[in-house]
Amino acid sequence: MLKYLLVIGVIAFVYYFFIKKKPIQTTTRTQETTTQSDEMVQCQTCEVYCEISEAILSNGKYYCSQECLKSAK
Numbered sequence: 001m002l003k004y005l006l007v008i009g010v011i012a013f014v015y016y017f018f019i020k021k022k023p024i025q026t027t028t029r030t031q032e033t034t035t036q037s038d039e040m041v042q043c044q045t046c047e048v049y050c051e052i053s054e055a056i057l058s059n060g061k062y063y064c065s066q067e068c069l070k071s072a073k
């Protein structure tokens with residue numbers, strides 16, 4: 001009887017562990033993707049659109065790279 005409870009407990013623990021871990025991974029992934037790729041900004045020099053996380057902000061204007069930032073000044 002005690003062995004049965006132990007086996008059921010282990011199975012329930014593993015089942016609960018896998019079920020609970022999957023949604024956490026998907027929610028963190030969707031949060032990351034929405035915050036990273038949500039906003040697109042246009043480079044002031046070459047007019048190429050790039051992600052806001054990769055863009056360089058200078059004097060309220062966005063630039064896609066350091067080269068565009070230097071050529072703008």
Ligand SMILES: [Zn+2]
Pocket residue numbers: 043044045046047048063064065068
């Ligand atoms: Zn550019």
